[in-house]
Amino acid sequence: MSTYTLDELAQRFGLQSSGDPATAVHGVCGLKPGKPGHLGFLSNPKFRDELASTAASIVIVSPRDAPALKGAGLIAADPYLAYARIAALFDPDRDFEAGVHPSAVVDATATLGTGSFVGATAVVEAGAQIGEGAYIGAGCTVSRDAVIGAGTRLVARVWVGPRVTLGARCQVQAGAVLGSRGFGNARGPQGWEEVPQLGSLVVGDDVEIGANTCIDRGAIDDTVIENGVRLDNLIQIAHNCRIGEHTAIAACTGIAGSTRIGRRCMIGGAVGINGHIEIADDVIVLGRAMVTGSITTRGVYGSGLPLDDAREWRKTVARVRRLGRMEARLQALERHTRIPVGTQEDDKNV
């Protein structure tokens, strides 16, 4: 268990401090109730009251909140970001000893970078390249001719398909499947026939991929995940997609084939995105939306219907189904009263 003083943290992270420089912490905590010997942060001003009562020994605050500190504090322009960096000091799962576990199966033609690790029962196939300081956790498979960049971490039981390449400093959670066969099928006289998927998957640097997320390899060209992308758990990305730099996608979202998503987008959870469309840079899609066509301008988009009492909801569904009838009744009234009416919509043109 590592311990750091206020002074040490201020110097290491280039932050101003306030309070006793010898105040020491050996872990992190929330502000409410907080824990002595631990470090917390205040990012959302809504929780400013907690500063007065927290038991945390050090709190990271913005310059605006600094006057409200009761004890020791670190002052950061972005307290959450400062917390993210400082908290890494207390992460017990980051360090590992380089080497290959005796139960791992590493092909003689694979290359292992300096300081890399291959865990218990992991498999590294012929021609695969493991970068410097990369971590291949227990039960992972790195298939033939795949490339794992320097400092990349496959937590456990990740499958990396043939010829897939991952950049540097990526992190892939347990159970992810990278470079699986895309869902390409052609109708033949006897039923579906397999369309060989001969492209691969290229993942950039600093990408995170969540647990049990699946990314298919391309049919002809490659599926591409650009630098800095963040993918949560249980996401499906189909063949030939391209996800732009620094885009973040929440859990349970599915993206059909050949779709391109721009840079710095934020896609909510359980969103469904159609194939063969394009989404511009800086688009935000709210959770559970259905994206059927291209989005050409940045902005916030949604389509989910929020919850209601089930009885009330059933009535609403029935009313939605009666909308055509309601429009006809409206039209009859307008005719009857002869009020001036704009263009009548025509369902045939929908």
Add this chain to the structure above:
Amino acid sequence: MSTYTLDELAQRFGLQSSGDPATAVHGVCGLKPGKPGHLGFLSNPKFRDELASTAASIVIVSPRDAPALKGAGLIAADPYLAYARIAALFDPDRDFEAGVHPSAVVDATATLGTGSFVGATAVVEAGAQIGEGAYIGAGCTVSRDAVIGAGTRLVARVWVGPRVTLGARCQVQAGAVLGSRGFGNARGPQGWEEVPQLGSLVVGDDVEIGANTCIDRGAIDDTVIENGVRLDNLIQIAHNCRIGEHTAIAACTGIAGSTRIGRRCMIGGAVGINGHIEIADDVIVLGRAMVTGSITTRGVYGSGLPLDDAREWRKTVARVRRLGRMEARLQALERHTRIPVGTQEDDKNV
């Protein structure tokens, strides 16, 4: 193959019986058509007619249906529950011989309870504790300092992260990922930065977790799954959630971070639940609903739109988009006819 007589079953499970006490069964069947030498049950009165024609040798019925028995029967207040308990006798996958498979990798500092089993290619890391009679199936990983309770069964290829604890008599299906890194990211000047996830995951007793379901560990405090929870396959539970006792959640549902779900709730399949909300005890959410805010009172809730013919559905979608126009037309009519009108809604206030 075990065989049991009507008399043996009645005594072992404390049930009344009807018919020849020597009637023997060696397996289970549905009532229609049923199979000789097998045991079935009648729970839903809708299927009472099947009692007359079934080939099942023994049928479990409620006292009300007992008079309609044609052959041997067991009488139980809750026939389905009685079936559940009796059927376990015929489950060929329950028993195992204790021991560690030679291909398993068990760290010298891990502790294995009496009667526990570690299967082929499973990995048990340093400091992990496996309870009495626990079953760690083929290809599972129990990471550093994780704790598996007595009688708990990890079917196969389950990943249990560092310091995760599971209570007694849990059952976890293949591919589940327990205690993965939560999706915590902070925006830095160069893009997303990782927020270390330093909490863990605490799972109570008698919990079932389905295949390829993912539960993230907490960011600071722990994610908690209370006693008796039932989780189906392909569910996502994000960091810092708490799922209350005996709540059951169907497949493909996703729950965002820091949400608390009450006790004895029933959440349908493919439901999406927002982060940072609370759901009361005894709430039922129908399949495919979207839950965006807290639910403070027990009841049944939904928001899914059921299927329609696609042409008709497209018209409905267009009409939904025209609702603002319909309201304006209504208002024009009301003004024109000068009928007394209540408050006009104002879209700006939505």
Add this chain to the structure above:
Amino acid sequence: MSTYTLDELAQRFGLQSSGDPATAVHGVCGLKPGKPGHLGFLSNPKFRDELASTAASIVIVSPRDAPALKGAGLIAADPYLAYARIAALFDPDRDFEAGVHPSAVVDATATLGTGSFVGATAVVEAGAQIGEGAYIGAGCTVSRDAVIGAGTRLVARVWVGPRVTLGARCQVQAGAVLGSRGFGNARGPQGWEEVPQLGSLVVGDDVEIGANTCIDRGAIDDTVIENGVRLDNLIQIAHNCRIGEHTAIAACTGIAGSTRIGRRCMIGGAVGINGHIEIADDVIVLGRAMVTGSITTRGVYGSGLPLDDAREWRKTVARVRRLGRMEARLQALERHTRIPVGTQEDDKNV
């Protein structure tokens, strides 16, 4: 790297050719821009212009498009299907050397067909039968008494449960879970009790199952996936379902228990299908639809609401909630103007 001439391809696949018979290709490419030494195809007439400019050395075209060929071509009634078959020649991952990897764990009572392969760290349990030429990839588990048909390929880390049977020439992607415990629970006095799932899973011939897809075994009888079915990634199929021949299901779809889907259906991505219903043959369900009841006639069905600008969408949601009020206003107008009105809907009857 294999190379084929136009003439060789024409003969091997029984196609007409056009252009220099010695034209050689060693891979595939898209038409735009295309690559010399590679083969492309033109299926969608929308892209006919690309024929003039492509750098592909050979293009597969329909008879109608043949006159527009600038270089060498193969003429096929269905260019995409012809491409699918020819492209298999260039797939580097198809061939394998038969044998059992030294790190695999194969029970002495399992049987391995001629020409079959068991990869690194794979587990084949007692009584399992591996068919001729079957491929059991790295980290797969074939449980007790399971049967894998001839020529079937389990790519990697697939879990096949006890007594599950797969037919011939199936392909299962990484992480799939076949024959997991169904979500059967009965309410007992202390909480949920497990209902043993004593059926199994029967998969026909020529079935494809995607990455991390889960199919549960039956409660009493078997879950059945018929011949030629195509399942994409991250699909959930609950206990006792039956999926008819040649039906294709896109990613992230969930199907609740005991539902039967007909033959040649096409189910879109992220669809939710209720339990205990029947879907007729040749039904098409559009992506993200919610199927709550049986579908008795072939046709195209949907229920998803497409995306809108979030501000506009929030107004739409509020208007949907006001539909009851709108109907009341309509009715008031109709009464006031005494225009003839059809039957008034009554919310109580919904």
